[in-house]
Structure formats: structure tokens, C-alpha cells
Amino acid sequence: MSRVDLVIKGGTIVRSDAVFKGNIAVKDGVIVAITDEAFVPASEECIDATGQYVMTGVIEPHLHLRDPSKNEREDFTSGTMACAAGGITTIVEHPVSTPSVHSATTLRNRIEAVQHKSLIDFGFYGGAGYDNLDLMLEMAEAGIMGFKTFLPASPPGREQEFIGLNAKDDGFLYQILEIAAKTDLPALFHLEDNTLLQLFEGRVRAQGRKDPMAHIDSRPEIAEIVATAKLLAMAQDTGAKVQLVHMSTDRGLELAKFYRKQGVSISIESCPQYLLLSKEDMEAAGPFAKMNPPLRSKETQRKLWNYVHDGTIDMIVTDHSPFLVSEKEIGYEDIFKAPPGHPGLETLLPLMLNEVANGRLTWQQLSSLLAENVARIYRMDQKGRIDIGKDADFVLIDMKQEWKVDVSQMYTRSKGTFKLFDGWNIKGKPVKTILRGKVIMENGEVIGKPGEGRFIRPTPKNHA
Known part of the structure; x- marks a missing residue:
């Protein structure tokens, strides 16, 4: 395999049909390979997800x-x-x-x-x-x-x-x-x-x-x-x-x-x-x-x-x-x-x-x-699953983290009205969000930029 842009290695990959340990290779914002733990493709960037779960965004x-x-x-x-x-x-x-x-x-x-x-x-x-x-x-x-x-x-x-x-x-x-x-x-x-x-x-x-x-x-x-x-x-x-x-x-x-x-x-x-x-x-x-x-x-x-x-x-x-x-x-x-x-x-x-x-x-x-x-x-054929050919959208999850919902740390402008779950004790936390191969949130800090999102529409029914 030629050198890829990003590898997420060592995580537990989550899909509707299986949960398994492996590595995910990404090139040009798309998943190009899913390998077992033993094979880590050469990459420009590597994210070590050992001990974490990797789910599609x-x-x-x-x-x-x-x-x-x-x-x-x-x-x-x-x-x-x-x-x-x-x-x-x-x-x-x-x-x-x-x-x-x-x-x-x-x-x-x-x-x-x-x-x-x-x-x-x-x-x-x-x-x-x-x-x-x-x-x-x-x-x-x-x-x-x-x-x-x-x-x-x-x-x-x-x-x-x-x-x-x-x-x-x-x-x-x-x-x-x-x-x-x-x-x-x-x-x-x-x-x-x-x-x-x-x-x-x-x-x-x-x-x-x-x-x-x-x-x-x-x-x-x-x-x-x-x-x-x-x-x-x-x-x-x-x-x-x-x-x-x-x-x-x-x-x-x-x-x-x-x-x-x-x-x-x-x-x-x-x-x-x-x-x-x-x-x-x-x-x-x-x-x-x-x-x-x-x-x-x-x-x-x-x-x-x-x-x-x-x-x-x-x-x-x-x-x-x-x-x-x-x-x-x-x-x-x-x-x-x-x-x-x-x-x-x-x-x-x-x-x-x-x-x-x-x-x-x-x-x-x-x-x-x-x-x-x-x-x-919704016929989002590029989205929604960790599979070859899909967009490299992921959320990395640390289930060892136990924390409390804190409204003061929220990004939404309506956090003042967030009363129902404020203060709840939670086990498991999203620690990294990745959009098309690019990290946009890390350890609670949003680092993505406005304008990086794309408008999407349903995949045509006759799409091969």
C-alpha cells in the first residue's frame, strides 16, 4: 500500500455488524483500508487510538x-x-x-x-x-x-x-x-x-x-x-x-x-x-x-x-x-x-x-x-459507516473517562437554557472528532474552522 494521509491505529472499531480491533487508513478524506492490528500502513500522520473506541461520526x-x-x-x-x-x-x-x-x-x-x-x-x-x-x-x-x-x-x-x-x-x-x-x-x-x-x-x-x-x-x-x-x-x-x-x-x-x-x-x-x-x-x-x-x-x-x-x-x-x-x-x-x-x-x-x-x-x-x-x-452513501470508500468521519471515545455535564463548558449559544441534563454523571466521553480525515475537536476543544463543512444531498437512486 502506498503512503496514506492518516492512520488511526490500535482502536476498537465500532460498526453495526461487528466490534473489533484494527487500523484505519485514510487518503484524500476517504477510508482506503481497514487492517488488522499487525499491519500499520505508512502515513503522513498517525493517531494512536489504543484503549479507545472508534465509531463513525x-x-x-x-x-x-x-x-x-x-x-x-x-x-x-x-x-x-x-x-x-x-x-x-x-x-x-x-x-x-x-x-x-x-x-x-x-x-x-x-x-x-x-x-x-x-x-x-x-x-x-x-x-x-x-x-x-x-x-x-x-x-x-x-x-x-x-x-x-x-x-x-x-x-x-x-x-x-x-x-x-x-x-x-x-x-x-x-x-x-x-x-x-x-x-x-x-x-x-x-x-x-x-x-x-x-x-x-x-x-x-x-x-x-x-x-x-x-x-x-x-x-x-x-x-x-x-x-x-x-x-x-x-x-x-x-x-x-x-x-x-x-x-x-x-x-x-x-x-x-x-x-x-x-x-x-x-x-x-x-x-x-x-x-x-x-x-x-x-x-x-x-x-x-x-x-x-x-x-x-x-x-x-x-x-x-x-x-x-x-x-x-x-x-x-x-x-x-x-x-x-x-x-x-x-x-x-x-x-x-x-x-x-x-x-x-x-x-x-x-x-x-x-x-x-x-x-x-x-x-x-x-x-x-x-x-x-x-x-x-437519507441515502448518504458516503456517510455513516466505517468502511472502505466512505468519508473518513470518526469520533474517538474514551470509556474510562467519568465526568459531569457542565453547561458552562458548552459551545451552543443556548447553554443558558440547558437545564435538563446539567450536572449528570457520565461514563464515556468523545475525545476526538474527525471530519473527512481532519481533526476538528480534540479533548473538548473545537479546532475546526467555519467553512470546512460541505453541503450534501441524497445520493441518486441509480447510483452504482
Whole structure:
């Protein structure tokens, strides 16, 4: 073998099908060889990963960075620095912004606005709503990874951020699915039935309640379950590929299992907050724990893990939603005035490493949930797995490190709203993040530069 650019030697390589010791050779940002421990290829640079685990870089397909509309909350530089710190090398951003990504033009404008800011590789979704059905096909041709649609109504005062993102009613929902089916891209849905949300919020408000737990009671599990049942019946009828985002109920997931057996193409996300927290945490954190869908009961949280273990849940994502402390704090007086969402880019991998350490996840499951399944579902053929010909995206992990989550050390601009996992004890830490063969984070310090990230789009279906 001729001399290569980089060798990562002596680490324990993690893939969905195997965990083994070996060396990885990289040239021109691509993996060119995986060798056993005995053979170390000649290289310009060598990273000794002895005693560490080497996993493909995390792919985060559900986050909101706000750029270029709400940069005081987050922008592509601060957000992708946070990603690099947390072992994330590729993201797919949701279209909520001002303006939202709802056309080929707004997509191109978003790419132009952020490509010089991103430290890691990035893609985008396009919104699909009642008001931009005629623009969906052009967005698919322009390079979106999929479509995003909300079944709940837009939050009051944020209508510009949600142009082209609301289904509005069942008739439009069916049409969105019909068009999405023509593109063969996944159509992603926030699943809470709007009519039921109006009913239950109306009841809570009629009682004069504004306390944090009023938010929990205004968005009960039945709203997610009904929305899921409706969507999956329509997906079966239209042949669309659908993704159920941030699922929080076991009954919704049981419906998905049923429709999968009927041949419906379904992919499914959940988040650390639904797997590790419960509605009792909202009593302590108040508006800083407000999110949609809301935190559920401890019993529901426990049941969600069954769907992680049996493979129903394909990916664990953050739904990173940055806000200002002042925006959240108004929720102490009236929970309905605080915006929903919580940051999470720097804790996604560490929290899941902790679950590996305590035996609730295997290394193979971790690689699938945080990268390999994501790359497969979104047709990122160059990403998501340590294999010859793939991009040399890695995160090196030291499982001997035991540490405490410290919000003051975070790169995200929204660290002031990070209340839910602050102070948690973690076993296992990402110590090096590598993007296409270049180190961008080392021992917690982000050393990558804005502009090094590349825009990515789905690999064409006929790609050999």
C-alpha cells in the first residue's frame, strides 16, 4: 500500500455488524483500508487510538439552528461547533427559520447564507404544507433530504417561520403524501393532532391554569396516537415514505410496527429526553423542560426502551431547539407563553455512551441509532459507516473517562437554557472528532474552522 494521509491505529472499531480491533487508513478524506492490528500502513500522520473506541461520526438529522433568522439563539458556527464537541460530523437541519425553507429559492438562499459558517457537513429538509404544494417537486430536484410537515398549527407570532410547513387539514395532508411519494424522499411529520390539542388546551385554560404541568396536560398522549394512526393509514394508501419524528408514546410506536408489517415504509426517531426523562422533570425545570410533544410518564418512558431494543426506533436525535433564557423564563408566569424546545447537541452521544456503559445499549446498536441507519434512510452513501470508500468521519471515545455535564463548558449559544441534563454523571466521553480525515475537536476543544463543512444531498437512486 502506498503512503496514506492518516492512520488511526490500535482502536476498537465500532460498526453495526461487528466490534473489533484494527487500523484505519485514510487518503484524500476517504477510508482506503481497514487492517488488522499487525499491519500499520505508512502515513503522513498517525493517531494512536489504543484503549479507545472508534465509531463513525454521529449524523444528527433533527436540529434547529435558526440561522439566518435568530442568530442570537444560535447560528451555523456556534451550532456546528457544538456538534463537533459532541462527536457529530453531519447534520440535516429542519426548515423552521425566517424565512422557512419552502421552495428551491429559499433552499439555495439558506445554503449560501450558511456554507461559510459550518464546521461540519450539512443538508436540509424542505417544508411541505398546504401553501406550497406546487413547490415540493422543485425542492426535491434542488437537493433536499426530505420534507417536513407539522400537524399542529403554527405557534402564534411565528407564522413566517412556518411558511410551507403546516398540513392544515386532512385533505392537504393526503396531497402532501401523494406528492412526496413521487419523489421517493422521506416525508417527516410532527405528530400531534391539532383538533385534539385545541380541545385539551382549551380545557386547561378554562381552569385558569398557567403552571408548567398545564403544558403536559394540554398535550396528552392521545394527540400523538391519533395523528400517527391517521398519517400511517394515508401513507399506506399513497405509497409515501414517512418518518415519525421525536416519537414519545409506546402506543404510537405499536401502530408503526403494525403498518410496517403491512409494507408501509416507515422510519422512526426518538430523543434522549423521552428515553431518560419524565414529566416529573418538568416540575423541577419548569419552562426549561417545555417541549412538543411533552415529557411523558415514567411508565411510558420505560416502555419506549422496548422499541429501541427491538429495532422499531431507527435513530436517536436531539431536536436541538435553542432559545434565549429570557424567552423561556416568561413561562414561570404563564407556561403557554414560553417557546417549546431544549438544546442537546453536546450531550446526545455522551448520554448514549452512558447507556452503553450501564448495559442498556450495545456498541452495535449505538452505531446504528446514531449514524448507520440515518445514512441509509437519507441515502448518504458516503456517510455513516466505517468502511472502505466512505468519508473518513470518526469520533474517538474514551470509556474510562467519568465526568459531569457542565453547561458552562458548552459551545451552543443556548447553554443558558440547558437545564435538563446539567450536572449528570457520565461514563464515556468523545475525545476526538474527525471530519473527512481532519481533526476538528480534540479533548473538548473545537479546532475546526467555519467553512470546512460541505453541503450534501441524497445520493441518486441509480447510483452504482
